[in-house]
Amino acid sequence: MDMMIEVQDLTKYYGPTMAISRLNFGVAAGEIMGFLGPNAAGKTTTLKILAGFLIPSSGTARINGRDCVSQSLEVRRSLGYLPETVPLYTDLTVTQFLRFAAQAKGVEAKAETGELDRVVAACGLGEVRHTLIAALSKGFRQRVGLAQALLNNPPVLILDEPTIGLDPSQIVEIRQLIKELAGAHTVILSSHILPEVSQLCQRVVIINRGQIVAGDTPENLSRQLGHGSRVRLTVKGPEGEVAAALEKIPQVKEVAGEGEGRYLVVAANDLDLRPQLARLVVERGWELLELKSQEFTLEEVFLNLVTEEESTEEES
Amino acid sequence: MKSTGSFLAVLRKELAVYFATPIFYITGFFFLLLGGYFFYSNTLYYSYISYQAAQNIQISGQLNPLQMVFRPMFATLAVVLLLLVPLLTMRLLAEEKRSGTAELLFTYPLSDWSIILGKFLAALLIFTVFLIFTIAYPLAFTVVGRLDWASMATSYLGMLLLGGACLALGLFASSLTENQIIAAVTGFALLLLFWIIGWQQEIGAPGWGGFFAALSMMDHYDSFIRGVIDTRDLVYYLSFIYFFLFLTKRQLESRRWRA
Numbered sequence: 001m002d003m004m005i006e007v008q009d010l011t012k013y014y015g016p017t018m019a020i021s022r023l024n025f026g027v028a029a030g031e032i033m034g035f036l037g038p039n040a041a042g043k044t045t046t047l048k049i050l051a052g053f054l055i056p057s058s059g060t061a062r063i064n065g066r067d068c069v070s071q072s073l074e075v076r077r078s079l080g081y082l083p084e085t086v087p088l089y090t091d092l093t094v095t096q097f098l099r100f101a102a103q104a105k106g107v108e109a110k111a112e113t114g115e116l117d118r119v120v121a122a123c124g125l126g127e128v129r130h131t132l133i134a135a136l137s138k139g140f141r142q143r144v145g146l147a148q149a150l151l152n153n154p155p156v157l158i159l160d161e162p163t164i165g166l167d168p169s170q171i172v173e174i175r176q177l178i179k180e181l182a183g184a185h186t187v188i189l190s191s192h193i194l195p196e197v198s199q200l201c202q203r204v205v206i207i208n209r210g211q212i213v214a215g216d217t218p219e220n221l222s223r224q225l226g227h228g229s230r231v232r233l234t235v236k237g238p239e240g241e242v243a244a245a246l247e248k249i250p251q252v253k254e255v256a257g258e259g260e261g262r263y264l265v266v267a268a269n270d271l272d273l274r275p276q277l278a279r280l281v282v283e284r285g286w287e288l289l290e291l292k293s294q295e296f297t298l299e300e301v302f303l304n305l306v307t308e309e310e311s312t313e314e315e316s
Numbered sequence: 317m318k319s320t321g322s323f324l325a326v327l328r329k330e331l332a333v334y335f336a337t338p339i340f341y342i343t344g345f346f347f348l349l350l351g352g353y354f355f356y357s358n359t360l361y362y363s364y365i366s367y368q369a370a371q372n373i374q375i376s377g378q379l380n381p382l383q384m385v386f387r388p389m390f391a392t393l394a395v396v397l398l399l400l401v402p403l404l405t406m407r408l409l410a411e412e413k414r415s416g417t418a419e420l421l422f423t424y425p426l427s428d429w430s431i432i433l434g435k436f437l438a439a440l441l442i443f444t445v446f447l448i449f450t451i452a453y454p455l456a457f458t459v460v461g462r463l464d465w466a467s468m469a470t471s472y473l474g475m476l477l478l479g480g481a482c483l484a485l486g487l488f489a490s491s492l493t494e495n496q497i498i499a500a501v502t503g504f505a506l507l508l509l510f511w512i513i514g515w516q517q518e519i520g521a522p523g524w525g526g527f528f529a530a531l532s533m534m535d536h537y538d539s540f541i542r543g544v545i546d547t548r549d550l551v552y553y554l555s556f557i558y559f560f561l562f563l564t565k566r567q568l569e570s571r572r573w574r575a
Contacts, residue, residue: 051423055572076425083423087416089329091336100332103325104424148420 004029004156004186005050009059012045019045020210022059027203029155030183034201034218035190038306042210043190044084047160050188051081063156077106080149084160084190086141090134094125094144097133101148119147122177124170138165146174157181159189163196175200194302206305213305221301230294231265231273237286245284249276264294326426326434327441330408334442339407343400347393347446354392355453358385363460381457382467382543389453390471390541394534397475397482398511402503404442405486406496408435409564413494422572428565436487436561443479447472467543474540477553481533482507484560491567507533 005027012019020042027033035043048054050061052072061068063075089097098116107115120126123143128136133144142165149157162178163171178200181187191197197204198218205215214221235242239257246255246265253268267273274291281288334340362384369379412418421431454468489503490496514532529535533556536549 048419051419053419053423053572073425073427076423079423081420081423083416083419085416085419087419089333089417090415091333092329096329096332100325100329101420101424103322103328104421104426106322106425 002029003027004031004064005033005188006062007046007050007059008061010046010049010056010061011058012042012049012054013057018210020207023207023210023212025205025212025215027186027188029186031203032178032182032187032189032201034197034204035188035207036192036194036197036204036302037190037207038192041207043207044160046207047081047158047188047190048083051079051083051158052076053081053083078155080151080154080157082145082149082157082159082162084164086145088133088141088144090132093130093132094120094136095129097144098147098151102151105152105154107152115151115153119150122150123147124173139167139170142166143170143174146177155185157185157187157189159187161191162189163191163193171196206302208306214301229267229272231267231277232262232290232292232294233265233277233281233288234260234262234290235281235286236261236289237281237284242286245280246277249273249280251276261289323426323430323434323437326421326431327438330435330438331441333407334438337407339403340442343403344446344449347396347400348449350396351389351393351450351453354389355385355456358389359457381461382464385457386454386468386471387541390475391538393450393475394478394537397479398507399504401443401479401482401486401507402489402500404439405483405490405503406500407490408439408487409490409568410494410496410499414496422568428568431568432487432561432564436484436557439483439487440476440480443483444476447475447479464543470543470545471541473545474537474549477540477550478533478537481553481556481560484557484564485510488560488564488567491564 003026007023007025010023011021023042023046025033035046037043045054049056050063050068052068052075055069064078066074068075089100092100095116098119099112102112102115120129123146125140125143125147128140133141136144142162146159146162149159159178163174166174175196178187178189182202189197189200202217203215204218204221206213206221239261242261243255243257243263246252246263251268251271251273252265254266256264256266258264265273265277272293274293278288278291362379362381365384366379409418412421451472454463454465457463485506486499486503489506490499492502493499510531510533512532514529514535530552536552539546539549
């Protein structure tokens with residue numbers, strides 16, 4: 001596949017402190033990649049290097065085949081970047097600022113007004129166009145930050161925590177906007193909000209303490225790292241008897257009764273337990289009301305990974 | 317639609333910020349207030365001497381408005397410049413770093429020179445606006461007397477070059493820190509140094525006196541307000557400006573590596 005963003009052995013030290021260490025990943029053209037990790041994991045540092053704001057201590061980062069350090073200007077031409085803290089020129093109005101951003105990004109004078117209208121509409125900034133940025137709420141500032149990143153329609157977007165500080169309805173809007181960008185744009189976004197990442201991204205890279213701990217599609221991650229599959233079933237039958245019968249199946253690791261005939265069955269391995277469970281219930285003459293495979297959420301995967309890593313570290 | 321932004325984008329933005337913040341209005345107000353006062357007091361002195369010359373034909377030969385009114389006015393305005401320029405430049409790069417907007421500015425497809433030139437020229441343009449307002453003084457003078465406008469023009473050229481040199485140095489001071497006050501103090505101290513460095517020669521210090529005088533900002537300024545354009549002075553100011561803009565560029569480059 002055509003890699004739009006390629007990162008090889010990327011390492012960054014702030015003085016003696018390591019921020020990221022030997023990161024390797026790639027983002028295919030048109031893909032939305034989620035960059036997930038707890039605070040201070042090295043997400044922002046990586047994105048700053050990709051945006052050309054920082055220079056790595058070693059390793060390379062390439063965007064569209066161009067090196068982020070030696071061909072910085074060319075790389076920056078194809079970028080839209082939303083920094084984590086959303087720094088803006090607070091003495092300017094929204095229009096003044098966006099006009100500057102458009103000119104700085106090399107939007108042609110003829111296309112400038114149209115381009116401004118486009119991002120203002122896309123980010124819902126119409127009502128604050130002539131307001132001083134200093135007077136804007138956090139949500140609006142976030143949207144101004146996103147608007148400047150979208151100016152000049154760059155093929156690559158780097159969004160550092162794009163939905164932070166927004167209210168729930170705005171979050172939905174912005175997520176929808178980001179989803180629409182996929183295909184024509186390559187997007188890399190960082191977040192520590194897990195449902196957001198699993199909703200938006202085709203691929204997720206999980207990073208902790210400056211190192212990649214996992215990278216795959218959200219579905220694969222939950223399957224591979226969920227440690228066994230889970231099935232939720234609802235059975236009409238004598239409660240104690242059902243639970244005991246379920247536990248007797250050799251591949252079943254754990255059965256948790258949740259009341260009103262509902263049970264959560266955890267398998268010892270990745271095996272799909274549904275056929276066996278269905279057969280058992282029918283053989284015993286109980287009534288099967290519901291049978292559903294329950295995937296691990298990204299939250300659980302993430303917690304598993306991060307805590308696992310910490311425990312191995314303590315052991316060693 | 318993929319091209320590089322030019323220094324004009326930065327220039328326009330800096331002008332917008334200058335006009336949106338009080339620093340432009342306050343510095344401009346005091347610059348013109350002081351300039352107006354110097355002009356007024358010098359003109360008063362000139363008219364007093366002129367009145368005496370009517371009785372005493374001996375001193376009428378010395379009566380030259382350029383020498384008695386405008387040369388001292390421009391010399392004093394140069395000192396005002398020393399105090400005022402760090403205020404105009406302190407924000408330029410320091411504030412970008414403090415507020416974090418540097419992260420936007422340096423990730424836009426702008427070369428370091430576009431950023432530096434945009435900021436420098438914006439400050440120079442603001443200073444030129446102040447200078448244009450001071451043309452009111454010689455214009456007012458023409459109501460009562462005649463003026464040599466050619467010498468006036470060289471004075472203004474000198475003022476513009478001196479201002480440019482001070483602004484370049486101020487911009488460099490602003491690139492060193494993220495604190496505006498520190499930027500202003502550093503700019504002021506460096507300007508003072510380049511002003512008084514020529515005094516060595518005046519007190520007759522041997523050896524290096526001539527060298528230091530050649531570096532002095534004010535010595536080169538003096539010939540302009542006497543109505544003389546000397547290539548050496550032009551070269552001095554232009555290389556002074558280039559040197560400090562170049563240092564600023566180096567400072568910006570090193571920031572990327574050190575962060």
